[in-house]
Amino acid sequence: MSATTVTPAAIRPGVLGDLPALTEIYNHYVTGSNATFDVTPFSVPDRQAWFDHYAATGPHRLLVADADGEVLGYATSSPLRPKPAYDTSVETTIYCRPDAVGQGLGRRLYEALLAGLAREDLHRAYAGIAVPNDASVALHRAIGFTPLGTYREVGRKFGRYWDVAWFELALPYAKPRS
Structure with a gap:
C-alpha cells in the first residue's frame, strides 16, 4: 500500500492478537524517529504489560485501524500522571504505519478515541x-488541540536534544467544523 492509496479501515478496540503489529509499528518510531523517546526496540513480550493496561471502555483505551486484518495504526489514552487529582486528564498518543501516513487515518483514529472518551468523567x-x-x-491542531508550551531540550536521542511541544484539548470533544 502506498501513501497515496486510501484504504478503508475499521476502527476498533485493540485485541491481544494485534500486539505483534502494534509492536512493529512502535519499533519503527523507536529506531527511526524522534516521535518517541524510547531508544531500544521492544519484543512482543516486552509490550505485554503496556497492552494489558488498556480496556475497550474507560479512560484508558487502545483503538486500532484495521484494514482486511492488517493493523495500520493505533491511538491510545493513558493516565497523564499517577496522582489521583489527575484522574480526569489523559495523555493521548497516535502512531500509524509509515505506508499509512497521510491518508486521514490518524484523524479518524483520534476522532474515534475522543468520541469514546466523551462518555467518561474526563476534563482534558x-x-x-x-x-x-x-x-x-497539524493533526493535533486540526482535531482542536491548542498549544500550551514547550519543554526545551527535554529528551536526548540520536546524539542530540529534542524539544517537546505540549497541546491540550477540552473534553468532551466537540469536532471542529471543517
Missing part, C-alpha cells in the same frame, strides 16, 4: 509532540 486530553514534527502538529 494532553499530547506531547517531539518537535520538529509538522505532520503531528
Whole structure:
C-alpha cells in the first residue's frame, strides 16, 4: 500500500492478537524517529504489560485501524500522571504505519478515541509532540488541540536534544467544523 492509496479501515478496540503489529509499528518510531523517546526496540513480550493496561471502555483505551486484518495504526489514552487529582486528564498518543501516513487515518483514529472518551468523567486530553514534527502538529491542531508550551531540550536521542511541544484539548470533544 502506498501513501497515496486510501484504504478503508475499521476502527476498533485493540485485541491481544494485534500486539505483534502494534509492536512493529512502535519499533519503527523507536529506531527511526524522534516521535518517541524510547531508544531500544521492544519484543512482543516486552509490550505485554503496556497492552494489558488498556480496556475497550474507560479512560484508558487502545483503538486500532484495521484494514482486511492488517493493523495500520493505533491511538491510545493513558493516565497523564499517577496522582489521583489527575484522574480526569489523559495523555493521548497516535502512531500509524509509515505506508499509512497521510491518508486521514490518524484523524479518524483520534476522532474515534475522543468520541469514546466523551462518555467518561474526563476534563482534558494532553499530547506531547517531539518537535520538529509538522505532520503531528497539524493533526493535533486540526482535531482542536491548542498549544500550551514547550519543554526545551527535554529528551536526548540520536546524539542530540529534542524539544517537546505540549497541546491540550477540552473534553468532551466537540469536532471542529471543517
